[in-house]
Amino acid sequence: MSESTTTSSRESDGIVQGLRTALENKAGLHKSWTTGVATLPESETTLYYEHQDGTIKSLKLGSVTSAQAEDLGQACSPATFGLNQRDVLDESYRKAGKLDVGKFSWLFNPSGRGDFTTQLASGLFPWASLEKGIRFELYKLNVYGAIKHYPWRGISAYRRTNDIGEGSFFKAHQDTPRSGDMFGSLVCLLPIAHEGGDLLLRHCGHDFTFDGQALLHNAPSTSIAWIAFFSDVEHEVTPVTAGHRVTITFNLYYDPQIATPIYHAPSSAAMLEHPFKSALQRVIENPAAIKAHPILGFGLQHAYPVSSVLRHHSLLDLKGADMILIQILRSFGIKYNFFLLYRDEKHKDESPFRILSQSCYDGDTLDADQAPVEYLLKNGGFIVWDRDPKGVEENPYLQDWYYHYKYGLECGDQYEDLPVEWVVEPSEENLKRSVAAAYGNEPGLGYFYHQICVVALLDPDFDSRGLINQDVDAMERLQKTDLLQCIENLNESLEKIYDIRLRAKVLEAVKVCNEVKWYSENTSIPLFD
Numbered sequence: 001m002s003e004s005t006t007t008s009s010r011e012s013d014g015i016v017q018g019l020r021t022a023l024e025n026k027a028g029l030h031k032s033w034t035t036g037v038a039t040l041p042e043s044e045t046t047l048y049y050e051h052q053d054g055t056i057k058s059l060k061l062g063s064v065t066s067a068q069a070e071d072l073g074q075a076c077s078p079a080t081f082g083l084n085q086r087d088v089l090d091e092s093y094r095k096a097g098k099l100d101v102g103k104f105s106w107l108f109n110p111s112g113r114g115d116f117t118t119q120l121a122s123g124l125f126p127w128a129s130l131e132k133g134i135r136f137e138l139y140k141l142n143v144y145g146a147i148k149h150y151p152w153r154g155i156s157a158y159r160r161t162n163d164i165g166e167g168s169f170f171k172a173h174q175d176t177p178r179s180g181d182m183f184g185s186l187v188c189l190l191p192i193a194h195e196g197g198d199l200l201l202r203h204c205g206h207d208f209t210f211d212g213q214a215l216l217h218n219a220p221s222t223s224i225a226w227i228a229f230f231s232d233v234e235h236e237v238t239p240v241t242a243g244h245r246v247t248i249t250f251n252l253y254y255d256p257q258i259a260t261p262i263y264h265a266p267s268s269a270a271m272l273e274h275p276f277k278s279a280l281q282r283v284i285e286n287p288a289a290i291k292a293h294p295i296l297g298f299g300l301q302h303a304y305p306v307s308s309v310l311r312h313h314s315l316l317d318l319k320g321a322d323m324i325l326i327q328i329l330r331s332f333g334i335k336y337n338f339f340l341l342y343r344d345e346k347h348k349d350e351s352p353f354r355i356l357s358q359s360c361y362d363g364d365t366l367d368a369d370q371a372p373v374e375y376l377l378k379n380g381g382f383i384v385w386d387r388d389p390k391g392v393e394e395n396p397y398l399q400d401w402y403y404h405y406k407y408g409l410e411c412g413d414q415y416e417d418l419p420v421e422w423v424v425e426p427s428e429e430n431l432k433r434s435v436a437a438a439y440g441n442e443p444g445l446g447y448f449y450h451q452i453c454v455v456a457l458l459d460p461d462f463d464s465r466g467l468i469n470q471d472v473d474a475m476e477r478l479q480k481t482d483l484l485q486c487i488e489n490l491n492e493s494l495e496k497i498y499d500i501r502l503r504a505k506v507l508e509a510v511k512v513c514n515e516v517k518w519y520s521e522n523t524s525i526p527l528f529d
């Protein structure tokens, strides 16, 4: 290697490293959760609930006795959860009581309190200005703890309550995405005495313990402690050892019909500008740096619920740190697009390349003899070379395979590739099954979390025209086939579903598919936009 090459590669490493450091959230620039305490006005302190025999009871938050809390627990049915799309009751994984919406009523309305929404939005999106409002959907009431009587288990179980009394918990899971615009969950801890039952959260190497009891310690008795977090954050409730831990949860959605929350710039950081913005500015002001790094890639920090293909990116509802990354790219007019990244399962350890694709590959839908890599590459995907191949020289079989992708097909055509440099190393999708989260708080509703990456075109003169044209055609073909099949399946299911809430969900899904179909027919979807 000549000296000049060594120097320039060291410089280029420095540039990408500088961008990487500026994006890292070590300094606590982004959190995937935010907490607070809200003191309820008198009108919001009454909680009504219905027993399974139809009796309506109420309690006053701030002065709930343990007998009242126990009565609330008795009104509950056992909480189930989602395991690979099935609704499962398994008390070794989740042990709690639940009341569905319609079985309880509470006048606390987060959307009606501008200060509450502002606090929540400033905590979850400290650097980004939201372009949509937040809709809060009341979801469930959960009772964890000293439930002494389980009517659904019968009187004999009542006598054997030692195993099911205290000690409710919910092991690690992600909250199931209900649609593409759901981004988070809000858990409100009611002021009812208990011990244990911390909510532990983990995301991207950070963790947090939400001890709501401690937050309520010095607050007025009619206060609730709350935590909002992005729904792909892994979380669990530790065992409750005494009393009753009662929470009411809301699902959080972006909603363009609702006014955007007032933006509060981060007060803790004494910086006016996000460090990544300044770092990127320095790079794009340097023509040599742009030429050396025409295309940059970023693995997103959050997982996103997508159905069969990545929708046009203006429709992808981003969370926290990912939203600010995109806002910064947009502020410089840098073109970008979203992709999934796959590695050949068969040659996983040796494979020196990954495949960028906008298709959510579902191993179950392909014939057994159809090679996933070929499928993705022939449907608008392309190769990103990222390491030296291992063992190719010694292994003729691997050599054939490697040369096939490196130097082209028998007919002389070559697979398309892109020189992407990863500022943030992305997670890979699983080619065997792209359905990510196994444990959810609900069975899946057709949306699955995917690890998405962003590819940004730093050099506007970089020759990507051929790729763009070819890709648009392939993408459109793929989208249309997938969509038409999807709409047909949904319409077929509709005929068999009589439950009103389920029908509404399926109708919602049909609406989304039609929306995407409209996009694919009425707009050209460029690779970089």
Ligand SMILES: O=C(O)CCC(=O)C(=O)O
Pocket: 142, 170, 175, 187, 199, 235, 237, 247, 249, 441
């Ligand atoms: O009660 C809590 O703190 C969280 C409950 C939860 O994670 C859920 O219901 O999905």
Ligand SMILES: [Fe+2]
Pocket: 173, 174, 175, 235, 441
């Ligand atoms: Fe949860």
